[in-house]
Amino acid sequence: MQAIQFEDFSYHYPKTGTGLDRVSLEIPFGSFTVLTGANGGGKTTLCLAMTGLVPHFFGGSLSGQVLVEGQSTAGRSVAETAGGVGIVMEDYESQLVSLTVFEEIAFALENQGLPAALIQTRVSEALSAVGLDGLEQRELSALSGGQKQRLAVASVIASQPKILVLDEPASALDPEGAEELYALLAKLNREQGITVIVADHDLARALPYADTVIVMEQGRVALQGKPTDVFTKMLTDQVYAAAVPALRQLKGRLEKEHPALSDWLNVDAAASEINALLSPKRRLSLSA
Amino acid sequence: MKNLAPLCNLLLTIMLSVWTVLLWNPLPLAALLALELILIGYAGQAGKLARPVLGLSLVAGFFAVIQLPFDVAIPTAIASGLKMMVMTVAFLLLFATTKLPGLTAALVKQARIPYEYAFLFTSALRFVPDFLAESQAVREAQTCRGYVPSRNPVKRLISYAALVEPMVLRAISRSETMAMSLELRGFGSARRTFSQQIEFHGRDYLVLTLLAAMTAVVVLYR
Numbered sequence: 001m002q003a004i005q006f007e008d009f010s011y012h013y014p015k016t017g018t019g020l021d022r023v024s025l026e027i028p029f030g031s032f033t034v035l036t037g038a039n040g041g042g043k044t045t046l047c048l049a050m051t052g053l054v055p056h057f058f059g060g061s062l063s064g065q066v067l068v069e070g071q072s073t074a075g076r077s078v079a080e081t082a083g084g085v086g087i088v089m090e091d092y093e094s095q096l097v098s099l100t101v102f103e104e105i106a107f108a109l110e111n112q113g114l115p116a117a118l119i120q121t122r123v124s125e126a127l128s129a130v131g132l133d134g135l136e137q138r139e140l141s142a143l144s145g146g147q148k149q150r151l152a153v154a155s156v157i158a159s160q161p162k163i164l165v166l167d168e169p170a171s172a173l174d175p176e177g178a179e180e181l182y183a184l185l186a187k188l189n190r191e192q193g194i195t196v197i198v199a200d201h202d203l204a205r206a207l208p209y210a211d212t213v214i215v216m217e218q219g220r221v222a223l224q225g226k227p228t229d230v231f232t233k234m235l236t237d238q239v240y241a242a243a244v245p246a247l248r249q250l251k252g253r254l255e256k257e258h259p260a261l262s263d264w265l266n267v268d269a270a271a272s273e274i275n276a277l278l279s280p281k282r283r284l285s286l287s288a
Numbered sequence: 289m290k291n292l293a294p295l296c297n298l299l300l301t302i303m304l305s306v307w308t309v310l311l312w313n314p315l316p317l318a319a320l321l322a323l324e325l326i327l328i329g330y331a332g333q334a335g336k337l338a339r340p341v342l343g344l345s346l347v348a349g350f351f352a353v354i355q356l357p358f359d360v361a362i363p364t365a366i367a368s369g370l371k372m373m374v375m376t377v378a379f380l381l382l383f384a385t386t387k388l389p390g391l392t393a394a395l396v397k398q399a400r401i402p403y404e405y406a407f408l409f410t411s412a413l414r415f416v417p418d419f420l421a422e423s424q425a426v427r428e429a430q431t432c433r434g435y436v437p438s439r440n441p442v443k444r445l446i447s448y449a450a451l452v453e454p455m456v457l458r459a460i461s462r463s464e465t466m467a468m469s470l471e472l473r474g475f476g477s478a479r480r481t482f483s484q485q486i487e488f489h490g491r492d493y494l495v496l497t498l499l500a501a502m503t504a505v506v507v508l509y510r
Contacts, residue, residue, distance in 0.1 A: 053468055079474035087472065094465035099414050103389050106483050108472075113479030120483065141417035155473075 001070045003029045003163050003195040004050055004085070009064035011045065011054055019045050019060065021219040027197060027212070029162065032189045034206040034227075035199040037216030037240055043199040044090065046216065047167045049073070050197070052081035069162065079111075085163040086156030088149070090171060095152055101127070101143070102136040105155045112159070126158035129192075130184060146177035150184065157188065163195040164188065170200060178205055185209065203231075204245035208265050215240055228263055289331050289385035294484075295394035296492040297386045303499045304378040307506045308371050314363055316506075317370035324377045333384040340380055348373040388413065393482035403480060411466075418462075419455075426454050 004027040011019040020042050027033050035043045048054040049066050052073035066073045069084045089095050098104040105123045114122070127133050130150040135143075143151065149169060156164060166185070170178035186209040189196045200206055203213070213230040215223040222239050223230050231248045234241050244252075247270050255261055258277060264270040289297050304320060311317050328337050352369030356362070382391075392406040427435075430450050438444045470476075 051472060053471065057468055057471055078471045079477065082472045082474065089465055089468065091462070091465045093418065094462040095469040097411055097414060097466060097469060099388055099410065108474060110481050110483060111474035111477045113477065113481050115481060116483040116485075119481075140414070159473075 001029075002026045002067070003031070003069065004197070005067040006046075006049070007065050007067065009049065009062070009066055011049060011062040012060050013045075013058060014060045019054075019219055020049065022064070023219075023221055024064075025214060025221055025224055027195065029195050030189070030193050031195055031211050032186070032209050033195075033197045033212040033214060034203065034210040035197065035214050035216060036201060036203060036243055037222070040218075041216035041240075042219040043216050044167050045219070047087060047165050047197070047199055050163070050165050051085055051087045052076060052078045053087075082108075082161070083112075083159065084161055085165060086159060086161040087165040087167070088152045088156060088169055090167045090169075092149055092152040092169070096140055096148065096155070099139060100136070101132065101138045101140070101151060104140065104151060105158045108155065108159050122158045122160075126154040129157060129188065130154040145172055146174075146180065149173060149177070149181060153181075153184065153188075157192075157194070161194070163197065165197045165199075167199045168201070169198060170202065170205065178202070182206065182209060201243055203227075203243055204247065207245055207248075289327060289381065291491065292495060293394065293488050293492045294386050294390040294486055295398045296488065296495055297382055298391065298394065298399075299499060300495065301378045301382040303503060305375050307503070308374045308378075310506050310510050311371075312364070312367050312510070314366045314370055317367055317374060320374045321370060321377065324374065324381055328377075328381055328384070331381070331385045333381070337377075337380055337384055341377060344373055344376055387484065389482070390484040390486055393484045394486045397482065397486060404476065407475075415462075419459075422455060422458060423451065426451050426458075429454075 004025075006023045006025045009023045010021055013019050018040070023042075023046065035046060037043055045054055048058075050068060050073075052066075052068075054060070055062050055074075056078050062074075068081055071081075073081050096104055098107055102123055105126050106119050109119045109122055123136065124133075127135065130153050132147060132150055132154060135147075140148065140151070149172075153164070153166075164185070170181055173181060182205055185196050185198065188194045189209070196209075198206060198210075207227060210227050212224065213227045214221060215230060215234060217239060223233050223237075225233075231244050232252065233239065234244050235249065235252045247264055247267065251261055251264050251270070254274075254277070261273060262269065264273070289300070292300075304324070307320060308317065311320075325341075328334055328341070348369040351372055352365040355365040355368060360368075388410045392403075392410050395401040395406040396403045435447070435450050437447055
């Protein structure tokens with residue numbers, strides 16, 4: 001069984017008509033998947049389809065099906081699907097509905113009918129997981145953008161979903177905040193086994209953590225697979241090629257002459273390999 | 289008041305308002321105001337509420353004075369100002385000493401008000417700071433585009449459309465996200481619990497008894 005499975009899924013919004021076009025993909029449990037593609041390519045719709053909000057909240061027409069933990073989203077309410085898959089939306093500030101940090105995290109747990117003592121434990125655990133310990137009584141208006149983003153994640157993981165979906169989570173964060181957020185997601189993925197799916201344009205940021213990349217184009221899955229393979233395809237087929245991280249673009253050029261380069265998951269790995277490729281004379285002149 | 293059950297605080301606020309409606313003599317009204325000020329001090333909220341109470345007293349004073357040219361007797365004008373002040377301070381005191389989730393839980397579980405209505409109230413308060421920040425951002429954005437509010441009140445009112453329009457559109461978009469968030473988090477579930485402690489204790493029953501006795505006194509001797 002896959003965490004999420006799209007089976008020839010097509011969807012059209014009631015007013016605009018655009019949406020998803022015959023999407024078929026599988027996202028295994030425990031994976032870290034990055035969704036990318038130009039604006040309007042269908043990333044957000046894909047994320048919403050994983051939670052059941054598409055089609056339950058928006059209406060519209062569909063064919064095929066989306067399975068979350070083996071169960072079709074069409075046959076379950078949004079709240080039921082949300083028990084297994086949590087989402088942090090692009091406008092995460094509007095997603096927060098309470099006055100204080102504690103109330104925000106407790107909100108979904110109270111709706112699930114959990115007893116007060118268990119809610120207290122879950123809130124503490126969720127805050128600890130996102131590094132906001134001790135801020136239970138802090139008002140939301142007193143939190144920074146990065147803290148609100150973390151709170152949105154905490155309020156979702158408090159319900160202990162197996163799958164976490166984030167729609168452009170770093171769009172309103174500074175580079176440092178975005179880096180911290182990805183480190184947090186990687187930790188949740190690694191330590192708690194949560195399946196993470198992130199929609200983002202900045203692939204360089206996700207590169208060290210992602211094991212799968214999916215490129216959306218005009219509502220279709222244009223490419224999917226391991227990051228290295230997908231980046232190569234993006235460059236050769238010119239599919240959203242501008243989004244390929246600069247390091248990967250450089251690697252693509254070098255590979256024409258040196259085809260046995262490693263994966264270059266970070267700048268240090270790239271630097272050491274480039275250094276090794278340079279002639280001793282050139283290396284000396286650069287270091288001088 | 290911080291140690292009282294939320295519903296007890298709400299009843300105290302309501303009864304203060306009821307007494308204020310029944311009384312027309314400035315002296316007992318002034319006594320009620322004094323009682324509220326003592327409660328503010330006792331609850332440790334003097335620093336927080338000093339400015340709003342001072343502002344309110346100016347408004348109440350203006351409200352009393354403005355009635356005098358219309359042949360309203362001085363005691364009646366003073367009583368009107370005091371009534372306004374006592375009622376408003378009662379609610380300030382309630383919100384300063386009672387946590388809103390507790391109040392929501394009390395309204396739903398003890399006063400049997402549907403949760404959706406109680407939630408509407410707290411969520412409206414949640415978005416006040418966001419709304420203020422957004423109005424500031426829209427004003428700055430429109431100022432960059434040449435928006436200058438006129439000194440003429442009518443023209444000024446018309447020009448506000450440039451601010452209101454983007455804010456309304458943003459509010460609609462925000463409300464859609466919020467609706468999705470509520471749906472995802474099981475809002476409206478019949479099995480909802482509350483993590484706040486709202487049960488009545490001995491001190492709450494004592495306050496309720498005092499409220500009943502005070503109401504009887506006000507009704508008999510007003």
